[in-house]
Every structure is written in C-alpha cells, then in structure tokens.
Amino acid sequence: MTILNPARLRIFTSAAMSAALCLTTAGPVFAQISTDVTPDEIIEEAPVNVWRPIPADQLLVMKLAPDANGANRDIIIQLVPQPYSAGWVRNIRKLAHAHWWDGTSVNRVVDNWVTQWGDASEAKPLPATLETVPESDYAAMLKASDEPNAPANCTDSSPQAMCDNYAPVAQIIDGWPLASDGTTRWPVHCYASVGVGRENLPDTGSGAELYAAIGHAPRQLDRNTAVVGRVIEGIEYLSALPRGTGEMGFYAEGQNKVPIVSIRLASDLPATEQPHFEYMASDSDNFARYYASRANRKDSFYRASAGGVDVCNVKVPIRHAPPSGAGKK
Amino acid sequence: MTILNPARLRIFTSAAMSAALCLTTAGPVFAQISTDVTPDEIIEEAPVNVWRPIPADQLLVMKLAPDANGANRDIIIQLVPQPYSAGWVRNIRKLAHAHWWDGTSVNRVVDNWVTQWGDASEAKPLPATLETVPESDYAAMLKASDEPNAPANCTDSSPQAMCDNYAPVAQIIDGWPLASDGTTRWPVHCYASVGVGRENLPDTGSGAELYAAIGHAPRQLDRNTAVVGRVIEGIEYLSALPRGTGEMGFYAEGQNKVPIVSIRLASDLPATEQPHFEYMASDSDNFARYYASRANRKDSFYRASAGGVDVCNVKVPIRHAPPSGAGKK
Numbered sequence: 001m002t003i004l005n006p007a008r009l010r011i012f013t014s015a016a017m018s019a020a021l022c023l024t025t026a027g028p029v030f031a032q033i034s035t036d037v038t039p040d041e042i043i044e045e046a047p048v049n050v051w052r053p054i055p056a057d058q059l060l061v062m063k064l065a066p067d068a069n070g071a072n073r074d075i076i077i078q079l080v081p082q083p084y085s086a087g088w089v090r091n092i093r094k095l096a097h098a099h100w101w102d103g104t105s106v107n108r109v110v111d112n113w114v115t116q117w118g119d120a121s122e123a124k125p126l127p128a129t130l131e132t133v134p135e136s137d138y139a140a141m142l143k144a145s146d147e148p149n150a151p152a153n154c155t156d157s158s159p160q161a162m163c164d165n166y167a168p169v170a171q172i173i174d175g176w177p178l179a180s181d182g183t184t185r186w187p188v189h190c191y192a193s194v195g196v197g198r199e200n201l202p203d204t205g206s207g208a209e210l211y212a213a214i215g216h217a218p219r220q221l222d223r224n225t226a227v228v229g230r231v232i233e234g235i236e237y238l239s240a241l242p243r244g245t246g247e248m249g250f251y252a253e254g255q256n257k258v259p260i261v262s263i264r265l266a267s268d269l270p271a272t273e274q275p276h277f278e279y280m281a282s283d284s285d286n287f288a289r290y291y292a293s294r295a296n297r298k299d300s301f302y303r304a305s306a307g308g309v310d311v312c313n314v315k316v317p318i319r320h321a322p323p324s325g326a327g328k329k
Numbered sequence: 330m331t332i333l334n335p336a337r338l339r340i341f342t343s344a345a346m347s348a349a350l351c352l353t354t355a356g357p358v359f360a361q362i363s364t365d366v367t368p369d370e371i372i373e374e375a376p377v378n379v380w381r382p383i384p385a386d387q388l389l390v391m392k393l394a395p396d397a398n399g400a401n402r403d404i405i406i407q408l409v410p411q412p413y414s415a416g417w418v419r420n421i422r423k424l425a426h427a428h429w430w431d432g433t434s435v436n437r438v439v440d441n442w443v444t445q446w447g448d449a450s451e452a453k454p455l456p457a458t459l460e461t462v463p464e465s466d467y468a469a470m471l472k473a474s475d476e477p478n479a480p481a482n483c484t485d486s487s488p489q490a491m492c493d494n495y496a497p498v499a500q501i502i503d504g505w506p507l508a509s510d511g512t513t514r515w516p517v518h519c520y521a522s523v524g525v526g527r528e529n530l531p532d533t534g535s536g537a538e539l540y541a542a543i544g545h546a547p548r549q550l551d552r553n554t555a556v557v558g559r560v561i562e563g564i565e566y567l568s569a570l571p572r573g574t575g576e577m578g579f580y581a582e583g584q585n586k587v588p589i590v591s592i593r594l595a596s597d598l599p600a601t602e603q604p605h606f607e608y609m610a611s612d613s614d615n616f617a618r619y620y621a622s623r624a625n626r627k628d629s630f631y632r633a634s635a636g637g638v639d640v641c642n643v644k645v646p647i648r649h650a651p652p653s654g655a656g657k658k
Contacts, residue, residue: 164494219635239544310495313545
C-alpha cells in the first residue's frame with residue numbers, strides 16, 4: 001500500500017481556485033498555470049541547458065565514520081554563493097582547507113530541530129586567519145534594481161515573489177530559497193539547511209560549529225544564525241542519528257558522539273574524487289512549470305490542489321552531473 | 330557552544346515591522362503584540378485553568394519492540410477530535426480495540442517525508458465492522474457562524490486567522506492546526522501529523538495503514554490523505570529510524586522492519602496504565618501571548634524577529650498532566 005503514486009497528472013481543475021475566491025483573502029491561487037505532469041516528470045524532461053553546474057569550491061564533502069554495518073556515510077554540502085553569509089563561508093573554506101574538522105564529531109541531535117557538529121572539547125585552536133564576522137552579514141543589501149515585486153494578495157505568486165509568513169516576500173533565486181524585506185535579502189532556513197552555531201553575541205560564530213536543520217523549517221532562525229549552505233546528499237546520515245539525551249539535546253555520557261573522519265572542499269580533492277552536481281536554473285520556463293506543479297499537485301493520487309506552496313517546500317531540483325565539461329550540448 | 334539560549338526576551342522592537350512596511354506587500358506584521366518572555370516561559374507560567382485534558386479515548390499508545398539496547402519505545406498519538414476525519418478515526422478505534430496492529434511493523438521510512446506502519450503482508454484480515462470512508466470526509470463543512478475572518482494582507486494575523494500558502498486561511502482551533510476555504514475546514518499536515526495511507530482511489534484508506542510526517546510539513550497532502558492525529562510523545566522513535574532503501578522507501582530485503590508490539594486506545598488500558606496529557610487552550614490569552622512570542626522571537630539570543638509564523642511552526646503546547654480530576658483548582 002502506498003501513499004504516493006508517480007502517475008501522470010491530470011489537467012488542473014479550478015476547484016481550489018474557486019474555493020479561494022469565496023473569501024476576500026490573501027489565499028494563494030495559481031490561476032495562470034495549468035500542468036498535466038508531476039514535479040518528477042518535469043525534472044526528468046528538463047533539457048540539459050536548464051541545468052547549472054555547482055562549482056567544486058561550493059561543495060563540501062563530509063565523511064562520518066562508517067555506520068555499525070561498516071557502510072560509508074558521505075554527506076555533500078553546497079555552500080551558499082555570494083553575497084550571502086560571505087564571511088562565514090570564507091571561514092568554512094579555510095577550516096576545510098586546514099582539515100580542521102578531521103577528528104571532531106557530531107555532538108548534538110534535537111528532534112525536529114538540528115543536528116550539530118564541531119569540536120566537542122571546545123579547546124581545539126582555530127586557524128589564526130579566521131575572520132570575526134559582523135552582524136551585518138546576516139543579510140545582504142539589495143540594489144534598487146533587485147527589489148522584489150511582492151505578490152499582491154498572494155494571487156500572483158511566482159518563484160520570484162512568493163507569499164511568506166516570515167518576511168514581506170520570499171523568492172527562489174539562482175536555485176536558493178531567500179527572503180527579502182525591501183532593503184535586504186537573506187538565505188532562509190529550510191529542511192537540510194546548514195547554519196553556524198554561535199554564543200549569544202551575533203559575531204561569536206566562526207563557522208567551526210555547524211548545524212543542519214532536520215525538521216520543519218526553523219524559519220525563526222533566519223537572520224539570527226547564518227545559513228551557509230544546504231545538505232544536497234546524505235542528509236539521512238544526520239537526520240536519522242539517535243537524538244541526544246543530554247542538556248539541550250547534546251549527547252550525554254554513554255551516548256556515542258559520531259566521529260567525523262574529514263570535511264574537505266571538493267576543489268581540494270583530486271579530480272577523480274570530486275563530486276559533481278547541478279541544479280535546475282530557477283529562471284527557466286522548466287522551473288516555472290516545476291514550481292507550478294509543486295503548488296498544484298493533481299494526478300491519479302492527488303485529488304485536491306493547494307494552489308500554493310511555501311518557499312521551503314519548493315525543493316529546488318539538484319542532481320548528480322557528469323564531470324564538468326562532459327555531456328554538455 | 331549553543332545555538333539556542335533560553336534567556337528572557339527583551340522588549341519587542343519594531344525593526345521587522347518597519348521593514349515589512351517598506352513594501353506594499355502581504356508580509357506579516359504583529360504590530361499589536363509585544364512580549365518580553367520566551368515561548369517556553371509563557372508555557373511554564375500558564376495557570377492550571379488554561380490547560381485542557383485530552384480524553385483517554387483520544388489517545389493511542391503505540392509500543393514498538395525495544396531498541397538494540399533494550400530500551401522501550403512508547404509512542405503516544407492524539408486522535409483528531411470530531412468532526413474531522415471522523416470515519417477513519419472510528420475505524421482506528423475499532424482496529425485498536427481489536428488489537429489488530431499487534432505483530433505488524435513499521436515498513437517504510439522516507440527522509441523528509443513519512444514513516445509508515447501497518448501489515449507488511451497486506452494479507453491480514455480487517456475487522457468486518459470497518460467503514461468505507463467517503464472522499465467527503467477529507468474536510469468538514471463549515472457552519473456560517475464558523476467562517477473565519479481571513480487576515481487582511483497578513484497584517485492582522487492571529488491564531489484564528491493566519492496567512493497560509495496552502496489555503497485562504499489557517500487557524501489554531503481547540504489546539505489543532507486547521508485550514509479553511511470559506512466552505513470547509515480540514516486538519517493540516519505538520520511535523521508529526523499522523524495520516525491514513527491509501528491506494529489511488531480516495532476511499533481506499535481504512536486507517537489500518539498509517540504514517541507520521543517526519544520532515545518539513547507536507548502540506549500538499551492536505552485533503553488528499555486524511556490527517557487523523559499527531560504524535561505527541563516519542564516521535565523520535567519514528568523519525569530517527571533507518572531510512573528504507575527499497576522502492577518508495579520501503580524497507581528492502583536485509584533491512585529489519587520494526588516490530589509493533591501493540592497499539593491500544595488509552596481508554597482500553599487499566600486506569601493505572603493510562604497516560605494523561607493536556608494542551609494549552611488556544612482561545613486563551615496565554616495562548617495568544619505564546620503565539621505572538623513564536624512570531625516575534627526576541628531575546629538575548631534572537632536578534633531579528635520575523636514578525637510572523639506559519640501554522641505548523643506554532644507548535645501547540647502539550648504536556649503531561651496529572652490523572653484526570655487530580656491537581657485541578
């Protein structure tokens with residue numbers, strides 16, 4: 001018995017839309033787009049030219065110690081591109097380059113919140129070249145030309161202007177979920193987002209202590225802790241770990257911290273060991289169709305279309321890619 | 330090093346609000362409520378009379394086989410009250426009463442999606458008294474007096490009228506996250522929601538095959554599968570299970586299905602074995618303050634307040650209670 005069927009979508013009917021229009025509300029409607037394919041089919045059918053390679057210096061390869069059965073646990077993290085969280089991302093590249101995380105561990109797992117890793121002793125010296133990153137780096141200044149068109153009453157949502165409960169507007173830009181307030185823009189916390197742990201003062205996080213979100217999007221952390229990336233492969237090696245039973249979900253005496261063998265920037269690895277990934281261009285027609293299909297599930301399994309989707313549930317398509325330069329046409 | 334500090338909130342400042350007003354948008358603002366306490370403090374300080382007992386016939390006690398270390402894995406599920414998903418909830422009570430789940434198993438775990446349990450053989454006879462539940466039960470009809478006031482431009486959100494990406498309005502009523510379209514109202518899928526697996530036709534789910542959501546709220550399932558409850562204790566025994574490596578995330582050959590020892594309605598247990606829980610009344614002033622504090626995190630750790638919160642991130646307070654009748658004043 002299943003709860004999800006991959007069969008083709010039927011033509012979008014207007015039931016959800018009509019329902020929404022019964023109220024003079026801010027309810028979302030996607031009246032302009034119909035689709036008869038599933039999100040997965042749109043991904044499969046997207047031509048080569050809508051996929052963008054993720055540069056090797058944007059990828060971290062994190063190796064946990066093998067599991068109890070001896071199986072490898074490799075996690076791939078994509079770092080957020082400029083201009084977001086730039087100081088912390090620079091620090092993270094330095095930490096990876098210095099092999100700083102090798103021999104550290106996963107120390108905290110809180111259900112529906114975060115899995116956190118770093119130096120449990122809090123005594124390991126940090127590279128001297130790390131920056132102290134100012135609070136201003138939690139959001140990037142917008143240029144006037146970048147100011148988003150906020151959706152009017154949520155009736156004209158698009159990847160570039162989504163209704164949002166946490167900001168005036170949310171957006172998918174260059175494959176990343178972001179939010180804006182008309183002055184600044186910031187990367188948001190979704191499932192599998194990677195962020196920087198810190199003490200109370202906002203400039204106390206170096207990037208050496210990191211966490212991944214393993215539950216419902218903890219959007220209240222936006223601009224309070226720095227989103228520096230997202231797990232694009234192997235999140236289950238972090239999300240399915242035993243929960244910590246100590247204070248604040250840290251592993252208690254008798255619980256085994258999970259050893260980190262190494263964290264490397266992919267561009268620091270030999271070419272043959274570098275992973276290759278690509279994402280669907282979020283300014284493409286294919287992505288617009290994908291987005292609409294995520295907002296309007298309607299196929300042989302889905303009966304009712306929501307008519308909307310939240311920025312963390314869009315789930316930008318990312319896939320393995322041929323080595324850069326190969327397979328392009 | 331931490332990423333969350335429980336220290337007291339400072340007075341709410343209007344930074345997020347001002348930012349929101351820069352745009353003529355649907356961005357959320359909670360101008361009317363300031364708070365200087367954390368959500369946890371509001372829970373702790375709530376007087377006895379704002380807590381409502383959860384009836385024993387609304388609680389399922391689900392016992393998984395002990396874990397590898399011999400520790401118990403007891404899960405408590407609260408069933409959604411009338412009028413929601415009523416046919417399936419009646420079936421679930423019958424299945425529990427018949428001890429139907431004893432000896433079945435958890436068979437499917439998909440990261441950021443669901444953990445699913447039931448009869449892996451799909452051959453176990455169902456009680457003859459189960460109803461075939463019609464598609465109309467996916468949402469309850471509203472009386473005219475129940476029609477929600479949708480938030481105008483998200484600027485006046487409240488527990489009774491929240492902006493939502495998936496419906497004209499979302500609400501917290503009687504402790505449950507719901508959505509409405511002006512004609513009907515339905516329970517929504519949040520983290521730890523429990524729903525009914527089915528085949529393609531909408532009346533094919535009996536309630537014998539259930540799932541719990543273990544990632545970002547899968548709201549696209551709303552009104553497509555029936556929300557029948559939520560895990561209120563022990564969700565980690567479902568969310569931290571190994572992910573299935575078979576088709577659609579079912580456990581493959583060589584992966585161990587997780588045995589279910591029993592699932593009982595609490596009201597069918599001896600009085601001394603019945604669990605007792607209570608929830609914060611969502612029409613109380615305390616809940617309004619709690620809701621506002623969830624939307625406006627601002628304390629010695631939080632620097633920026635979102636000014637809003639989505640219906641699945643409100644997280645209605647639920648706690649252990651004294652046995653019913655005891656401790657009331």
